[in-house]
Amino acid sequence: MHKPALPLEGTDTYNDRIRIVLVETSHSGNIGAVARAMKNMGLGNLWLVNPRSFPDEASYARSSGASDVLDRARVVTTLDEAIDDCVLVMGTSARGRKVPWPVMAPPEAAATASRVAADGQVALVFGRESNGLSNDELQRCHHHIHIPSNPEYSSLNLAMAVQVLCYELRMLYLRNLEQGQGSPYLGSVTGPGEAGWDVAPATVREVEGFFEHLEQALVDIEFHRRDNPGQLMTRLRRLYQRARLDQMEVNILRGILSAAQKAAGKASDQPRPSDAQVSEAGQEKGHV
Known part of the structure; x- marks a missing residue:
């Protein structure tokens, strides 16, 4: 039996426009742990690219009551299917690529994702437990996100990495509420995806x-x-x-x-x- 799911805060929010994409997850329990991390922070839009096993009891058991996130999860066969309609794609990555790419820390990535979500779907992409995202997959991303963990022990569990990004998104959302802005979409107009730009971002x-x-x-x-x-x-x-x-x-x-x-x-x-x-x-x- 699955644990009954408590309701999300609401699906018609900017949080639902931020898509968590997991690529070829090996262990279904990690999918459940990711669903739990997402729901803890008010997110519920989960996409799975060619998971080894899903759905199964392990994923629901590890979700600890976030079964509704798993029930809504979209399963696709390729990364392209998961990001095709997105206007911004950000992939988690270690530094040190041969050709440097724009890299953001989690707080900056959360701020960018929140701002651009006003105009369309934003994907935060996480790679395989063993070796992350491939170079070809990373080249599909507009920005890379680097979590500055301890260099002597830098490996993060998949759900932990997702939790870091979801936490930053949650804190940004709460700060906006506390300031009485009433909208997480406020920001300067510097390019597509921001309020005041005259044309929608390209998909x-x-x-x-x-x-x-x-x-x-x-x-x-x-x-x-x-x-x-x-x-x-x-x-x-x-x-x-x-x-x-x-x-x-x-x-x-x-x-x-x-x-x-x-x-x-x-x-x-x-x-x-x-x-x-x-x-x-x-x-x-x-x-x-």
């Missing part, structure tokens, strides 16, 4: 379509060779992920790529933005 699907188009266009104009790629696409991906493109910016960039391919005599099957889309952004046709 992961839209940005990945742009990266595919960009690589093909660079091949077509003989700037990039797939048989000797070096780090070109990785560095370009880092550049555009850092910029956090909005939907109109993706349309304009893809229109430029199509025009470049046409000028090079290469037919493109990639869609270009319509005149209406371009004019909506206040641009003249063919120019930025």
Whole structure:
């Protein structure tokens, strides 16, 4: 028998727009422990990418009454499915990557996630118990989150790592309530996803379509060779992920790529933005 679940504080809150994504979890008990950590801090949006075993009794037993979080959990087969409709993706990672990526500590990550959640789904991605997220998976993320644990004993249990991030989100939420702001979405306007920005942030699907188009266009104009790629696409991906493109910016960039391919005599099957889309952004046709 599962323990009866106490109700969440409410599902129609910014907390439900923050998605906890676990990638290929080996031990189902850890999934239950994560559900408990989430519900402790008022979160309930759990996604599981290809877990070894779920649902089962071990996961529900370890959830200690957070069975409703497990009941609502979405199980998908790939990371892309879990983040496809998100406007911001943040992955937990150790430092020391060959190509540095924007890295945040948990408090800064929580503040960014809370702010951007006003405009769409935000994913906080946690990797396998044994070896975390792969380099390819980390490259899907706009930012990496590093938990500054003891370097002499740095390994965190999966649920502990989730608890750290959920705690920071909870404290931020409570501070906003205490200040009488009435909304966790307040903040300066510096880019897509913030109140006052004129166009919605691009989704992961839209940005990945742009990266595919960009690589093909660079091949077509003989700037990039797939048989000797070096780090070109990785560095370009880092550049555009850092910029956090909005939907109109993706349309304009893809229109430029199509025009470049046409000028090079290469037919493109990639869609270009319509005149209406371009004019909506206040641009003249063919120019930025």
